[in-house]
Amino acid sequence: MQEVTPTPPPKHERRKDARPGELLAAALDLFVEKGYAATRVEEVARHAGVSKGTLFLYFPSKEELFKAVVRENISGRFPLWNAQFAAFEGSTAEMLRHCMMLWWERLGSSKASGMTKLMLTEGKNFPELATFFRHEVIEPAHDLIRRILLRGAQRGEFAAVDPEYGVYAVLAPMLFLQLLVHANTSCFRTDGARPLNPQRYLSNQVQTLLDGLLLRPSSSSSG
Amino acid sequence: MQEVTPTPPPKHERRKDARPGELLAAALDLFVEKGYAATRVEEVARHAGVSKGTLFLYFPSKEELFKAVVRENISGRFPLWNAQFAAFEGSTAEMLRHCMMLWWERLGSSKASGMTKLMLTEGKNFPELATFFRHEVIEPAHDLIRRILLRGAQRGEFAAVDPEYGVYAVLAPMLFLQLLVHANTSCFRTDGARPLNPQRYLSNQVQTLLDGLLLRPSSSSSG
Amino acid sequence: MQEVTPTPPPKHERRKDARPGELLAAALDLFVEKGYAATRVEEVARHAGVSKGTLFLYFPSKEELFKAVVRENISGRFPLWNAQFAAFEGSTAEMLRHCMMLWWERLGSSKASGMTKLMLTEGKNFPELATFFRHEVIEPAHDLIRRILLRGAQRGEFAAVDPEYGVYAVLAPMLFLQLLVHANTSCFRTDGARPLNPQRYLSNQVQTLLDGLLLRPSSSSSG
Amino acid sequence: MQEVTPTPPPKHERRKDARPGELLAAALDLFVEKGYAATRVEEVARHAGVSKGTLFLYFPSKEELFKAVVRENISGRFPLWNAQFAAFEGSTAEMLRHCMMLWWERLGSSKASGMTKLMLTEGKNFPELATFFRHEVIEPAHDLIRRILLRGAQRGEFAAVDPEYGVYAVLAPMLFLQLLVHANTSCFRTDGARPLNPQRYLSNQVQTLLDGLLLRPSSSSSG
DNA sequence: AATGAATGAGAGTTCATTCAT
DNA sequence: CATGAATGAACTCTCATTCAT
Numbered sequence: 001m002q003e004v005t006p007t008p009p010p011k012h013e014r015r016k017d018a019r020p021g022e023l024l025a026a027a028l029d030l031f032v033e034k035g036y037a038a039t040r041v042e043e044v045a046r047h048a049g050v051s052k053g054t055l056f057l058y059f060p061s062k063e064e065l066f067k068a069v070v071r072e073n074i075s076g077r078f079p080l081w082n083a084q085f086a087a088f089e090g091s092t093a094e095m096l097r098h099c100m101m102l103w104w105e106r107l108g109s110s111k112a113s114g115m116t117k118l119m120l121t122e123g124k125n126f127p128e129l130a131t132f133f134r135h136e137v138i139e140p141a142h143d144l145i146r147r148i149l150l151r152g153a154q155r156g157e158f159a160a161v162d163p164e165y166g167v168y169a170v171l172a173p174m175l176f177l178q179l180l181v182h183a184n185t186s187c188f189r190t191d192g193a194r195p196l197n198p199q200r201y202l203s204n205q206v207q208t209l210l211d212g213l214l215l216r217p218s219s220s221s222s223g
Numbered sequence: 224m225q226e227v228t229p230t231p232p233p234k235h236e237r238r239k240d241a242r243p244g245e246l247l248a249a250a251l252d253l254f255v256e257k258g259y260a261a262t263r264v265e266e267v268a269r270h271a272g273v274s275k276g277t278l279f280l281y282f283p284s285k286e287e288l289f290k291a292v293v294r295e296n297i298s299g300r301f302p303l304w305n306a307q308f309a310a311f312e313g314s315t316a317e318m319l320r321h322c323m324m325l326w327w328e329r330l331g332s333s334k335a336s337g338m339t340k341l342m343l344t345e346g347k348n349f350p351e352l353a354t355f356f357r358h359e360v361i362e363p364a365h366d367l368i369r370r371i372l373l374r375g376a377q378r379g380e381f382a383a384v385d386p387e388y389g390v391y392a393v394l395a396p397m398l399f400l401q402l403l404v405h406a407n408t409s410c411f412r413t414d415g416a417r418p419l420n421p422q423r424y425l426s427n428q429v430q431t432l433l434d435g436l437l438l439r440p441s442s443s444s445s446g
Numbered sequence: 447m448q449e450v451t452p453t454p455p456p457k458h459e460r461r462k463d464a465r466p467g468e469l470l471a472a473a474l475d476l477f478v479e480k481g482y483a484a485t486r487v488e489e490v491a492r493h494a495g496v497s498k499g500t501l502f503l504y505f506p507s508k509e510e511l512f513k514a515v516v517r518e519n520i521s522g523r524f525p526l527w528n529a530q531f532a533a534f535e536g537s538t539a540e541m542l543r544h545c546m547m548l549w550w551e552r553l554g555s556s557k558a559s560g561m562t563k564l565m566l567t568e569g570k571n572f573p574e575l576a577t578f579f580r581h582e583v584i585e586p587a588h589d590l591i592r593r594i595l596l597r598g599a600q601r602g603e604f605a606a607v608d609p610e611y612g613v614y615a616v617l618a619p620m621l622f623l624q625l626l627v628h629a630n631t632s633c634f635r636t637d638g639a640r641p642l643n644p645q646r647y648l649s650n651q652v653q654t655l656l657d658g659l660l661l662r663p664s665s666s667s668s669g
Numbered sequence: 670m671q672e673v674t675p676t677p678p679p680k681h682e683r684r685k686d687a688r689p690g691e692l693l694a695a696a697l698d699l700f701v702e703k704g705y706a707a708t709r710v711e712e713v714a715r716h717a718g719v720s721k722g723t724l725f726l727y728f729p730s731k732e733e734l735f736k737a738v739v740r741e742n743i744s745g746r747f748p749l750w751n752a753q754f755a756a757f758e759g760s761t762a763e764m765l766r767h768c769m770m771l772w773w774e775r776l777g778s779s780k781a782s783g784m785t786k787l788m789l790t791e792g793k794n795f796p797e798l799a800t801f802f803r804h805e806v807i808e809p810a811h812d813l814i815r816r817i818l819l820r821g822a823q824r825g826e827f828a829a830v831d832p833e834y835g836v837y838a839v840l841a842p843m844l845f846l847q848l849l850v851h852a853n854t855s856c857f858r859t860d861g862a863r864p865l866n867p868q869r870y871l872s873n874q875v876q877t878l879l880d881g882l883l884l885r886p887s888s889s890s891s892g
Numbered sequence: 893a894a895t896g897a898a899t900g901a902g903a904g905t906t907c908a909t910t911c912a913t
Numbered sequence: 914c915a916t917g918a919a920t921g922a923a924c925t926c927t928c929a930t931t932c933a934t
Contacts, residue, residue, distance in 0.1 A: 037260055038348045041908065051916050053910085062908065120402065121344035125261045176399050179343075242897085264925065274899050279926065465918085483706055484794045487904065497920050502905065566848070567790035571707045622845045625789065710929065720895050722931085731929065 020058040020068070022048040027069050032114030032182065036066060036122045036129070067132055073112035075136035081144060092152035093214060097206045099148060100174065104202055108177055116175070117182045145170050149213075158213045166213070173205035243281050243291075245271040250292050255337030255405065259289060259345045259352070290355055296335035298359035304367060315375035316437060319393070320429045322371060326397060327425055336401045343402075368393050372436075381436045389436070396428035466504050466514075468494040473515050478560030478628065482512060482568045482575070513578055519558035521582035524590070531590060538598035539660060542616070543652045545594060549620060550648055559624040566625075591616050595659075604659045612659070619651035689727040689737070691717040696738050701783030701851065705735060705791045705798070736801055742781035744805035750813060761821035762883060765839070766875045768817060772843060773871055782847045789848075814839050818882075827882045835882070842874035 026047035030039040041062050045055040059065040088095050107113055116137070123130035149166045152158030177198055249270035253262040264285050268278040282288040311318050330336055339360070346353035372389045375381030400421055472493035476485040487508050491501040505511040534541050553559055562583070569576035595612045598604030623644055695716035699708040710731050714724040728734040757764050776782055785806070792799035818835045821827030846867055 034348060035344060037258075038345075040906095052908090053916050053918095054914085056909065057915070060909095117344070121340060122258065122261075125257055172399075172403075175402075176395075179399070179402055180395075263923090273897095275925090276900065276927080277898055280897070283926095285925070480794055481706075481790065484791075486902090496918095498904090499906080499921065500919055503918070506905095508904065563790060567704060567786070568707075571703060618845070618849070622841075622848070625844075625848055626841075709927095721929090722895050722897095723893080725930070726894070 023050070023055055023058060023065070024069055024072050027065050028073060028111055028115075031066065031069060031118060032111050036118055036126060041065070063126070063129060066129055067136075070115060070133060070136055073110075074107070074115065075140065077106070078140045078144070085144060085147065092148060092155060092157045093210050095151070096148055096170070096210070097203075099144075100170070100202055100206055101199070103174060104177070104198060108174060109181070109198065113178045114182045116178050120175075120179075141171070142167050152213065161213065169209060173202065177201065242271070242273065242277070246273070246278055246281055246288070247292055247295050250288050251296060251334055251338075254289065254292060254341060255334050259341055259349060264288070286349075286352060289352055290359075293338060293356060293359055296333075297330065297338060298363065300329070301363045301367070308367060308370065315371060315378060315380045316433050318374070319371055319433070320426075322367075323393070323397065323425055323429055324422065327400070327421060331397060331400055332404070332421065337405045339398070339401050340405045364394070365390050375436065384436065392432060396425065400424065465494070465496065465500070469496070469501055469504055469511070470515055470518050473511050474519060474557055474561075477512065477515060477564060478557050482564055482572060487511070509572075509575060512575055513582075516561060516579060516582055519556075520553065520561060521586065523552070524586045527590060531593065538594060538601060538603045539656050541597070542594055542656070543649075545590075546616070546620065546648055546652055547645065550623070550644060554620060554623055555627070555644065560628045562621070562624050563628045587617070588613050598659065607659065615655060619648060623647065692719070692724055692727060692734070693738055693741050696734050697742060697780055697784075700735065700738060700787060701780050705787055705795060710734070732795070732798060735798055736805075739784060739802060739805055742779075743776070743784060744809065746775070747809045747813070754813060754816065761817060761824060761826045762879050764820070765817055765879070766872075768813075769839070769843065769871055769875055770868070773846070773867060777843060777846055778850070778867065783851045785844070785847050786851045789844075810840070811836050821882065826884065828884055830882065838878060842871060846870065 023044065027039070027044045030044055030047065033039075041055055042052045044065070045052045048055070055065070059068060085095075085099075088098070090098075115133075119130060119133045123133065145167045146163050149158060149161070149163060149170075153160045181198070246267065250262070250267045253267055253270065256262075264278055265275045267288070268275045271278070278288070282291060308318075308322070311321070313321075338356075342353060342356045346356065368390045369386050372381060372384065372386060372393075376383045404421070469490065473485070473490045476490055476493065479485075487501055488498040490511070491498045494501070501511070505514060531541075531545070534544070536544075561579075565576060565579045569579065591613045592609050595604060595607065595609060595616075599606045627644070692713065696708070696713045699713055699716065702708075710724055711721045713734070714721045717724070724734070728737060754764075754768075757767070759767075784802075788799060788802045792802065814836045815832050818827060818830070818832060818839075822829045850867070
């Protein structure tokens, strides 16, 4: 049906797909680099090669721009992840490990993960954004992890831990990594030192988690 | 009639010696709650029960107010800690554990630890404050930890690790805890869930550290 | 009904090319009338028919606005004057007279000459502006006059006086005139009286100067 | 009658004689150095060795402080000068010369003459002070000079010029000298140059004036 | 009499947002 | 569609003046 009439989409939405890609990319860069409040919309526009007025043509306010960045880079991906979860066939331990490593590759190591740090620190000053972020990102993420843990429990692989606590234990090292990655403020650099290897760190943490979760602990321990 | 009115508060209250403390306390609260940039000096003043002008009577600028908060709550305490370190008599493993647990009690669990989170996120926008914080807080902290590790190595208790890397390994969980504590933004609350027990978490991390550091690994490992 | 209302003025009037000129004109008026410190940027903007924010669109600060006024009205004209000097063919005595009379017509009698009075009194409070003014105005003016005196000496017309002193002797009456012109403060008005005729005054002063400078003094001179 | 009760002077006035000498001196210094608006009352108080509050005990406002400085240093001296004028016995030419040279010694070369420059430049911003200054200083000065010129005319010594114009011709060089003396802004210094000798300058100007005024012109005159 | 802590209106400057073109 | 000139509310900081002590 839509194929016939080329769907005059709500004029708000149509441009969203055509032009604002550059705006969203510029906004992501700057939000992550400088924070939400310290990012000037004019600078976003300039980085995208358009005028300040044009930005407001596509996004009615700075807040909506922020939300669009979150949707574009984070929450928009949950359907895919959820589908992958539904289709996964291996053991839940493998699933968990796969999930975290994939997260690192796709999100954690990308600029987009800076958005989480940003909400962590500026959320209180922009309550509407905080609420939005919780609904769009935090809760879906919790849901996904909770389902993994539940699957483990239902299949007799995992101990039946308090779901919230389990979710939290999974998220903690991910959150930590994000923070380290984006803590590139001069004052926290230990200049000469080798930085942590994120993948190794994650891998260790997964093992530690599994040691605590798996019903028949496989004797092995963190290396 | 007028007698009933609850004492129209005297305009000029004359409490010079108490003022700076009240202002510093208000500033600490607000900086930690809202961040540096988002905190309005007028609000700080109001929280301290004085007018905007009065604040500038005691602190010549917002930046100096911030620095004073840092000195009052963090860097001013290093001399004491350094002295305690010099006087410590037990094993270095005990010392490290003691140091971290004490840090939690005295700083990590207090509002003051929010200042670190603040610098983490706003340092880039306020380079002078970042430099100040590095000199006053980060570097002394690194020094202190480095000395502990060195002591361990010199007494034959610890392996001789790359000092910067060791410092970093010690600080990481502390930093993480601070961030969690102050990430009580609405968007990160797992509302119903029990939060991590900070002391238990720290204790575990110390043990993990020691497993890696101690020369004669006592077979045991993190659970 | 609404048709009668005298055209509610459009909020955004879009006159980019005209704006800086209008702002500079308003700034010149107000700086000369009230002084630098006492002139409010908002008032400058209002006189130019724009809002305070608009002024900062064209000039990044009050200081830069001031400098732009100086460049526009004074220092920008030196190239022309220098060229005219280089092309002058008559006697140096004529040249000096011509120079001073022209100065009066072009600058001395204009509002712009009020800027000199302003620097005279406020320079100490705004050292950067004072330095700027010295570089942009005072020194070029000294150079120009010095070259005239030098020409007179080299062509055997003038006595070889200490150049700085000579420059000063030329500038003094010009400075004086400027001050009188702008001293139309109520307190210095001799209300009914004819004011000094500037051109006659200047002419006299030139003659006095020449009496002292010319090698063959024409007999008469003040004692 | 007043002689009996030791005249409890209006409490406003009494201190005026005891304490505020230091305040007036400090105020004179600072007004002359920095201008009226740029002088901070707190700084005046500090220079006088008292607190800001004390200053307001003696002078109800900054404006009144300024007026007191004027009275103390300038207008308060007119009675003496007027008396000396009345008692003078020589020729009016001598009188005029004497008057101007004395003015230089007593006022022109002193800090107090900076007050005139100050009113010249700031008067417009402080109309009440301008009015005050005109009444207290400008008009009495005009009167005094006018009387001298009148005496010259009445005794057949001077031509009967337009009184206001004559007054002005007398005042111009005095005003000029004051301005030069107080134009010690960096931007107007001709650093290496010998400055004008004030007394010689004045002497010359008096002669020029007399050339124009005396009934039997001594042949020479400026054109 | 003397203090100095406290005030608050007002300054220059920034920036998200609007809208005539 | 796209622009960018224009806005004005909000910010940090200053200083003449007040008044409890």
